Amino acid sequence: MNLALWIATGLLAIVALASGINKTFLPKEKLAKYPGGEWVEDVSVGFLKTLGILEILAAVGLILPAVIDIAPVLVPVTAVCWVLVMIGAIITHLRHGDNKSVVANLIYLALAVFIAWGRFGPESFTG
Template sequence: MNIVLWVLAGITAAVYLGAGGMKLVTPREKLLENPNLGWVQDFPGGAVKLIALAEVLGALGLILPRALDIAPVLTPIAAVGLAIVAAGAIVVHVRRKEPKAVPVNVVLLVLAAIVAVGRFAG
């Protein structure tokens, strides 16, 4: 089970690190040009950067505490945080009538939840 949790955490972390990192370093004006990021127009620039920072920190939190054996309890807490981010994204995409974005966020929510439960249990 430990290997499965590492794989799921790695996949989830890679997705959030990539997505969050991109949003963190890309100016808001450029994000608005991306048709897959229409939701950005509904949020102030600071909120978008805060979401991006949460994604990056959550991704790091999925891997580093457990890998370095420094406060490993932070790993499931990071997974819960990313599950909350995914749940918020689902709500935003449903409200904006963007059905294509919902399944990806549902998968990320499920992956983060599995990692959270698995790491809290073990």
Template sequence: MNITLWIIASVLAIAFFAAGLMKIAQPREKLAASGMAWAGDFSPGAIKAIGAVEILGALGLILPAALNVAPVLVAWAAVGLAVVMLSAAVVHARRKENQAVPVNVVLLVPAVLVAWGRFGPHSF
């Protein structure tokens, strides 16, 4: 199960790092035009902050355990990313962007699984 959790955490880290980098690197207007209509309702600073949280969460899924420095932070990073995905699902549901909610759930479930595994039976 430890290897499975590492694989799930790695895939999540790649996905969140890429999504966060996109939010930091592109202006709000370009994000909104590329299908992220929700970006029009948020300030550029808020979008950059969301991107930064996603990047930090992605790093938190891997680095603490890989460097053996406070590996409990892996579980906390997974919890944080689960909260981000739950919040994103709420935003999409309120905006009636129902096609985006399953994507949030697909990222929420493995984040919860990593948090459960790293807090519980498969902690470091």
């Protein structure tokens, strides 16, 4: 179970980091041309950059606290925050009729729920 949680955490951290780097450093116009990127046209550059930075921090929060053993409870807390971000992403993509992105968001949401459940519960870092 611990290995499965680490694999899920690693995958989710990679997704969060890649997405965050794109949103933080790529121009808004380029992001809007990606498949599923139509929603970018509805938000400000500031919102987009803030979301990107939060996604980068989520990638760090999923891995670093457990690895350095400082406040490892932040791992499941970050996973819960990611669930909230994915709910927002699902709503946004549904409004734009982008069902392929919704499927991906549901997978990321499921990974985050699994991590939160596992790290708050049976494979807690504190227990």
